[in-house]
Amino acid sequence: MSKQVIDIHEKPTGGQLVTLSFQHMFAMFGSTILVPQLVGLSPAIALLTSGIATIIFLLVTQFKVPAYLGSSFAFITPMLLVSGGLDPEGAAIHPGNAMIGAMAVGLVYAIVSLLIYKSGYKWIMRLLPAVVVGPVIMVIGLGLAGTAVDMAMNISVEQVNPDSGETELVKQYSGKHFSAALVTLFAAIIFNVYFKNILSAMPILLGLVVGYIYSAIIGIVDFTKVKEASWFALPDFLIPGVDYEFQVTSNILLAMVPVVIVTISEHIGHQLVLGKIVERNYIKDPGLHRSILGDGLGTFVSALIGGPPKTTYGENIGVLGITKVYSVYVIMGAAVIAILLSFFGKAMALVQTIPTSVLGGISILLFGIIASSGLRMIVEKKVDFSKNRNMVIASVILVVGIGGAAIRFSEAFSIEGMALAAIIGVFLNLILPGREKNAEEFEEE
Template identity: 75%
Template structure:
C-alpha cells in the first residue's frame, strides 16, 4: 500500500498548508460556483457556505474524515422548480429553495439518528442500486437540454460565436480529464472554465464593466444589512426537494467508501456513517440559513487526496478557510459573474453526462440483471417519469419535480414488487 505523505492527523508545515489548501480550493471551485450560477443564486454565498459546511462536517466527524463539502448538483432542477428563474437567470423566490434545503438537512439528521440506533443495513431495503442508479441517470439526462441550450443560444437565438466558446470549454475539460495524470486531472471543470473564459475574452463576448465598478472587499449578498429572502411555505417545496436525499445519501455513502479506500480507513465504522451523514446534513442546513445551496461531499477533492497522498484534515480545514476568505473578494466575485453562459454550458455538457454515466457505472458494478422483469420495470418507470416529467403539475399551484417523483415511485416499486431479496447487491458493503 502506498505510504501517505501526510496522514489524517499529521500537521503540515506552513508552506505545505498553503499549497495543499489552495489545491483543494481550486479543485472544488468550478463545481461549487457553477451550481449557483445555474440556479440563480449567489456564487459568493455558495463559496462562503462551502467553507462553513466543511468546518461543521470536520467537527461533527471528530476531525477523522478529510472530506470537503461543495454545492450539490442533484438539487439543480428542484431549486429551479421551487425558486423559479427570471429572464435574467436570477432566482425569483430563493427563500423557497432555502426552506427546502433546511428540510433536507433535517432529513439527514433523522436518517443519521436511525443509523446510530439501528445500524445502516436497513438503507439497503430502501436505496438499492436498481433505484439509485436510474435516478442518478435522470439527474444527468434531465439537465442535458439545459446544458445544450446554454452552450448554443443567447437570448433564445442561436449564436455561433458563443457556441465556439462552449466547444473550446468542453474540449479543454475533456483533455484535462483524459490526458493529464497529475493534480490538474483532478480539476478539469476549473481548467475548462479558465480556458473557455480566456477564449471568450479573445473573441469579445465578455463584459468587464461590473468588475471595474466592484469593490475589493464586499459582503456576500445575504450578509448585506437589509437583504433577506422571502418564502412561501408550500407542499411543493417539501415534495420537490426532500425526495432527492434518496440520491444524495447514496452518493454520500459511496464517497465515504471510496475515501476510506484512498486513506486506508473504514469511515462507515469510525467515526461512523451516522456522524458523516449528520455532518453533511448540518452543513446543508447551515448553508441554507445564509442563502447557500445544499451541500455534498466532493469527489473532486477525493481525487486530489488520491493524487497527492496528503490526507491531513488540517489541509481540508485550510481549504475551507481559504474559500471563506475568497468569498469576500468583491472583484473576484464580479469576475465570476462575467463568465459567459456558453462557457457554463460547455462545461455542463461534460459534467451532466458524467453524472448520467456514473449511474450506468453503478448498474454495471452492482451487476443488476436486466433479464429480470422486476429490475426492468423499476428502471423503466424511473427513467420515463424522471426525464419526461421535468415538473409534473397536479393542480394550478402544486407541482412535483419529475426527478423527485421518480425517486419516490422507484422506492415504492422496489418495496412492493416481489423478488427484492435476491436481485440486489449490497453496495454499502465494507471490508473488515
C-alpha cells in the same frame, strides 16, 4: 498502512499547508461556483457556505474524515422548479423557496442520521439499491441535457413583439458563443483524459479558465462588473424573515426532499471510496450517522444564509488519491481560503462575467458525467436486467423522470419529475417480488 505522504492527523509545515490547501480549493472551485450560476444564486455565498459546511463536517466527524463539501448538482432541477426559474438578469425569481427546501433536506439528513444511530445502517442500504439509485442519477444528468445545450448554443436577445409592441427576450442561435462552449468542452475533456496528477483532478476549473480566455479573445466577455466591483464585498446573504418570507409549502418539500434518496446514496459511496483510499472504515468510525449528520448540518446552515445544498466532493477525494496527502488540516485550510475568497469582491465579479455559453460547454460534460455515473453504478453493482423487476424499475424511473411526469393534487400541491421518479422507484423496489435483500447492499469494508 497506505503510502500516504501526510496522514490524517499530521500537520504540514506552513508553506506546505498553504500550497496544499489552495490545491484543494481549486479542485472544488469550478463545480462549487457553477451550481449557483445555474440556479440564479450568488457564487460568493456558495463559496462561503462551502467553507463553513466543510468545517461543520470536520467537527461532527471528529476530524477523522478528510472530505470537502461543495455545491450539490442533484438539486439543480428542483431548485429551479421551486424558485420559479430565472429572471432576465439570471437571478432566481423566488430564491427563498429553494433555501426553505434545502433546510428541509438538512433536517431529513439529521433524521436519517438518528435512525442509523439507533438501528444500524443496513436498512438504508436495502432501501437504496443500485437498481433504484442508478437510474435516478441518470435522470438528474439527462434531465438537464436540454438546459446545457441551450446555454451553449443560444443567447438571449431583445425583440419587439409585433402583436403587443412590447420588448421581450427571445432565444437566438449564436455561432460565436457556441464556439466558446465547444472550446470549453474540449479543454475540459483534454485535461481530464490526457493530463496526469493534479491537473486531471480539476478539469472543470481548467476548462472554465480556457473557455473564459477564448471568450475574452473573441470579445464576448464584459468586464464592466469587474471594474465597478470593490476589492472587499459582502456575499449576497439570504436571511429567512428578512430577505424572504419563511413559508413552508408541500410543493417545496415534495420537489426537494425526495432527492435525498440520491444524495444519501452518493454520500455513502463517497465514504466507501474515501475509506479505501485512506485505509479506514468510515462506515464504522466515526460512523455513517456522523458523516450524514455533518453533511445535513452543513446543508442546513448553508441554506440558512443563502447557499445551495452541500455534498462531499469527488474532486477532492480524487486529489487525496493523487497526492497521498490526507491531512484534515489541509481540508480545513481549503475551507478557510474559500471563506476568505468569498469576500474578495473583484474575484467574485470576475466569476459573474463568465459567459453563459462557457457554462453551457462545461455543463455538457458535467451533466453527461452525472448520467454516466448512474450507469456506472448499475454496471459495478451488477444489476441483472434479465430480471423483469429490474427492467421495470429502471424503465419507469427513466421515463417518468426525464419525461417530466407530475401528479398534481391542486395548484399548490404536486409531485414532479425527478422527485416523482425517485419515489416511484423506491416504491416499486419494495413491492415487486424477487427482491434480493442482501445482494445489492454496500459492502462493509
